[in-house]
Amino acid sequence: MIGAGPVGLFQVFQLGLQEIRCHVVDSLPAPGGQCLALYPDKPIYDIPALPRCTGRELVERLLTQIEPMAPTFHLSQQVATVAARADGRYDIGTSTGTHFTARTVFIAGGVGAFQPRRLKLDGIAQFAGRQLFHSGDEPPSAAGRHVIVLGDDDEALDAALTLSTAQSALPASVTLMHRRDAFKAAPEHVERLRAACAAGTMRFVAAQAIGFDAAGDTLTHLQVVDADANTTTWPCDLLLVRWGLSPKLGPIADWGVPLARKQVVVETETFETGLSGVFAVGDVTTYPGKKKLILCGFHEATLAAYGAATRLRPDRVTALEYTTTSTRLHRVLGVDHQP
Amino acid sequence: MIGAGPVGLFQVFQLGLQEIRCHVVDSLPAPGGQCLALYPDKPIYDIPALPRCTGRELVERLLTQIEPMAPTFHLSQQVATVAARADGRYDIGTSTGTHFTARTVFIAGGVGAFQPRRLKLDGIAQFAGRQLFHSGDEPPSAAGRHVIVLGDDDEALDAALTLSTAQSALPASVTLMHRRDAFKAAPEHVERLRAACAAGTMRFVAAQAIGFDAAGDTLTHLQVVDADANTTTWPCDLLLVRWGLSPKLGPIADWGVPLARKQVVVETETFETGLSGVFAVGDVTTYPGKKKLILCGFHEATLAAYGAATRLRPDRVTALEYTTTSTRLHRVLGVDHQP
Numbered sequence: 001m002i003g004a005g006p007v008g009l010f011q012v013f014q015l016g017l018q019e020i021r022c023h024v025v026d027s028l029p030a031p032g033g034q035c036l037a038l039y040p041d042k043p044i045y046d047i048p049a050l051p052r053c054t055g056r057e058l059v060e061r062l063l064t065q066i067e068p069m070a071p072t073f074h075l076s077q078q079v080a081t082v083a084a085r086a087d088g089r090y091d092i093g094t095s096t097g098t099h100f101t102a103r104t105v106f107i108a109g110g111v112g113a114f115q116p117r118r119l120k121l122d123g124i125a126q127f128a129g130r131q132l133f134h135s136g137d138e139p140p141s142a143a144g145r146h147v148i149v150l151g152d153d154d155e156a157l158d159a160a161l162t163l164s165t166a167q168s169a170l171p172a173s174v175t176l177m178h179r180r181d182a183f184k185a186a187p188e189h190v191e192r193l194r195a196a197c198a199a200g201t202m203r204f205v206a207a208q209a210i211g212f213d214a215a216g217d218t219l220t221h222l223q224v225v226d227a228d229a230n231t232t233t234w235p236c237d238l239l240l241v242r243w244g245l246s247p248k249l250g251p252i253a254d255w256g257v258p259l260a261r262k263q264v265v266v267e268t269e270t271f272e273t274g275l276s277g278v279f280a281v282g283d284v285t286t287y288p289g290k291k292k293l294i295l296c297g298f299h300e301a302t303l304a305a306y307g308a309a310t311r312l313r314p315d316r317v318t319a320l321e322y323t324t325t326s327t328r329l330h331r332v333l334g335v336d337h338q339p
Numbered sequence: 340m341i342g343a344g345p346v347g348l349f350q351v352f353q354l355g356l357q358e359i360r361c362h363v364v365d366s367l368p369a370p371g372g373q374c375l376a377l378y379p380d381k382p383i384y385d386i387p388a389l390p391r392c393t394g395r396e397l398v399e400r401l402l403t404q405i406e407p408m409a410p411t412f413h414l415s416q417q418v419a420t421v422a423a424r425a426d427g428r429y430d431i432g433t434s435t436g437t438h439f440t441a442r443t444v445f446i447a448g449g450v451g452a453f454q455p456r457r458l459k460l461d462g463i464a465q466f467a468g469r470q471l472f473h474s475g476d477e478p479p480s481a482a483g484r485h486v487i488v489l490g491d492d493d494e495a496l497d498a499a500l501t502l503s504t505a506q507s508a509l510p511a512s513v514t515l516m517h518r519r520d521a522f523k524a525a526p527e528h529v530e531r532l533r534a535a536c537a538a539g540t541m542r543f544v545a546a547q548a549i550g551f552d553a554a555g556d557t558l559t560h561l562q563v564v565d566a567d568a569n570t571t572t573w574p575c576d577l578l579l580v581r582w583g584l585s586p587k588l589g590p591i592a593d594w595g596v597p598l599a600r601k602q603v604v605v606e607t608e609t610f611e612t613g614l615s616g617v618f619a620v621g622d623v624t625t626y627p628g629k630k631k632l633i634l635c636g637f638h639e640a641t642l643a644a645y646g647a648a649t650r651l652r653p654d655r656v657t658a659l660e661y662t663t664t665s666t667r668l669h670r671v672l673g674v675d676h677q678p
Contacts, residue, residue: 010387017385045662045672046356048349048637049389049400052674055663061388268607269628289608289642291659298387299638303628320630323384324394333384335391 001025001071001106002079002252005033007282007297008108009062014305015106016069017321017329020312023102024071025094027078027113029136032059035294037114037245048295058294068334074098078113082255082278090277104277104308107257107264108301109284112247119150119241121209127239131219134241143169146235148222150209151242152178157185157193159242164202174202175234177224181206207232252284260286270307271300277311279304340364340410340445341418341591344372346621346636347447348401353644354445355408356660356668359651362441363410364433366417366452368475371398374633376453376584387634397633407673413437417452421594421617429616443616443647446596446603447640448623451586458489458580460548463558466578470558473580482508485574487561489548490581491517496524496532498581503541513541514573516563520545546571591623599625609646610639616650618643 001008001015004026012022028037035044035055043052050058077096082105085091092100116134124132133139135155142163149160156176164174176193181204183190196202207224213233214220222236249262258265258274263286266273273280281304282297290296309318323329330336340347340354343365351361367376374383374394382391389397416435421444424430431439455473463471472478474494481502488499495515503513515532520543522529535541546563552572553559561575588601597604597613602625605612612619620643621636629635648657662668669675 006388013385013387039663042663043674045404045668045674046352047388048352048634049345049386049392049397049404051400051404053388058388061390065384065388065390289645291641291645293641293659295387295634296638296641299635302630302632302635306628306630320632324378324381329384335382335384 001108003033003108003110003282003284004028004031004073004075005108005110005282006035006058006062006294007110007301008033008106009059009066010298011106011108011281011301011304012069012071013062013066014302015308016066016071017323017332018305018309018318019332020104020305020308022069022071022106023074023100025074025077025079025092025098027076027095027115029076031063031073031075032056033110034114034247035059044294046293046295068332078250080251082257084256084275088277103312104279106304106308107252107273107278107280107284108282108297109249109252109264109280110247111283112249112252114245115248115250116241117243117246119209119239119243121211124212126217127219131237132239132241135244139238139240141169142166142171142174142238144172145237146173146175147171147238147240148175148177148234148236149240149242150177151244152182153184153242153244154186154189155244156242157183157189159240160202161189161192161196164196172237173235175205176202177205177207177209177222179206179208180227205232205234212236249284263290266300269303270310271304272307279307340447342372342447342449342621342623343367343370343412343414344447344449344621345374345397345401345633346449346640347372347445348398348405349637350445350447350620350640350643351408351410352401352405353641354647355405355410356662356671357644357648357657358671359443359644359647361408361410361445362413362439364413364416364418364431364437366415366454368415370402370412370414371395372449373453373586374398383633385632385634407671417589419590423595423614427616442651443618445643445647446591446612446617446619446623447621447636448588448591448603448619449586450622451588451591453584454587454589455580456582456585458548458578458582460550463551463578465556466558470576471578471580474583478577478579480508481505481510481513481577483511484576485512485514486510486577486579487514487516487573487575488579488581489516490583491521492523492581492583493525493528494583495581496522496528498579499541500528500531500535503535511576512574514544515541516544516546516548516561518545518547519566544571544573551575588623602629605639608642609649610643611646618646 001022001024004024040056077094080095081093083091160176207226210225211223221233223233225231264280266285268287281300283292340361340363343363379395416433419434420432422430499515546565549564550562560572562572564570603619605624607626620639622631
């Protein structure tokens with residue numbers, strides 16, 4: 001299973017009802033997909049029978065629902081390769097080296113794997129992991145170092161303010177940079193930024209990075225340009241790019257799954273893709289009438305689970321059973337001993 | 340809109356998001372369909388993000404969700420006729436004489452209209468509404484009359500026990516009849532029945548009705564036969580048939596909507612039927628991969644709403660909007676002034 005967003009989680013549930021166990025891989029550090037990454041606290045109104053619920057609540061409810069299915073999560077990694085084997089199964093490898101062999105693969109990839117928006121400057125990538133850190137990376141101690149933070153949202157301001165007010169391991173300097181003096185961050189964050197700049201514990205520079213200086217393999221300065229085309233150079237030992245996460249379809253394009261306009265083509269009877277045994281559900285798919293809505297993904301995941309069950313057990317008719325009445329499903333759900 | 344089960348209710352919601360108002364007709368006296376009529380207190384486990392909820396709770400949640408859409412319900416009546424007009428609209432008539440003219444019709448008919456299982460005896464129908472009453476009918480006072488109740492479930496035992504223990508308006512006699520001395524009713528109900536029979540306040544007869552006696556147009560006796568083929572005759576002024584409700588596809592078959600195995604054939608892009616402007620969703624439909632699950636009906640209702648919107652406003656592209664972010668949808672939902 002690729003993707004632990006709401007549709008991926010419900011896919012786990014429906015596969016569980018078919019007594020099929022799942023390994024779930026997601027690029028984010030926690031299950032929930034964009035619901036949790038992009039709008040955890042915004043209310044959603046069109047989940048059936050949930051008149052109003054936040055992204056966070058939706059994810060929590062789904063995690064509760066799939067508890068009986070006991071999936072194994074493999075987080076903070078991306079499925080890099082999906083390769084067909086001679087025996088009809090698939091070899092699956094992730095960006096962190098986890099390997100699986102599976103008879104069926106489910107792509108619940110949403111709008112793609114969430115990856116940090118990266119600073120694009122010729123040659124800058126050589127400092128990644130040493131002096132250059134993007135959103136989601138854990139930077140090293142900033143003690144005694146000249147730190148530059150790029151960004152204008154809460155994440156960026158928070159990083160700069162936290163460093164400038166550190167009780168110990170204080171940096172030599174903290175500079176926040178954004179191309180103009182206007183911020184996406186919450187007003188209270190901006191107010192704290194103004195106060196910190198006025199107090200001299202940090203500074204703000206309205207400019208964009210255009211180059212860097214290095215001494216050997218060490219980054220020493222960042223070159224920036226402002227709105228009036230003035231170029232300045234700032235000392236920089238540690239560069240924190242805090243531009244958030246952006247979804248990328250990523251390696252799915254290389255697996256041989258037929259795509260149309262960067263969407264995975266599925267048929268609507270079983271939600272199987274053009275690759276036998278590979279199913280796709282949710283926002284990553286396209287078919288006539290497709291609407292990118294969570295509730296549609298729930299339906300797709302259900303039919304895909306029946307499709308997979310029929311494929312895995314071709315000798316057995318996969319009859320429709322109801323969770324209200326089926327003793328088999330009550331056993332699967334662990335409610336067979338409840339009143 | 341035909342049918343006020345969970346899928347019909349969510350159809351109201353999705354049409355509401357498209358700013359299309361609904362009249363909803365259902366044969367039952369309250370919205371909820373079989374969820375409420377057949378299993379109000381049984382838990383359902385496969386509604387996405389509702390790990391466990393009863394049929395009653397599901398219906399209550401959906402009714403809350405559709406409040407902003409303010410549908411008009413026409414209950415305890417069945418759509419009898421759907422006839423195409425020359426102008427492309429439809430004339431719709433119900434069993435109680437309500438008439439509509441509509442540009443789109445939605446069939447969310449489930450397994451059909453719920454109707455009482457009727458006693459089939461030549462000539463007995465003449466007493467209906469005077470001395471013969473089926474499930475769902477409101478019978479008149481039984482004071483001083485010989486009452487026979489047919490049935491073996493909670494509904495039947497409840498009717499007989501209530502009459503036999505009445506504080507006022509006591510019947511002359513109360514007889515429960517079922518073909519054999521075994522009951523579907525809950526054990527505590529059966530126990531109360533045994534006690535009432537032992538106390539002489541009512542009696543149980545294991546037999547089936549095979550005929551009746553009448554004086555003029557008045558029913559006087561019921562003729563019954565037991566398992567040993569013995570025929571007996573019992574005085575009967577009031578006959579309560581408590582055999583429950585049974586779904587019937589009913590008049591849908593006469594409207595010209597193409598069917599396959601008594602299911603309405605739909606295409607999966609817009610869930611339109613073979614009749615232009617007539618859409619069908621939920622258990623009444625069939626298409627490749629169809630599963631009769633409530634959550635699939637929610638998806639079907641969503642795509643049908645887009646289909647109807649495109650039909651009603653062909654000049655306007657019906658773009659996908661999200662309830663999380665769309666100011667138009669916030670206005671429709673009445674949440675535009677909430678924080």
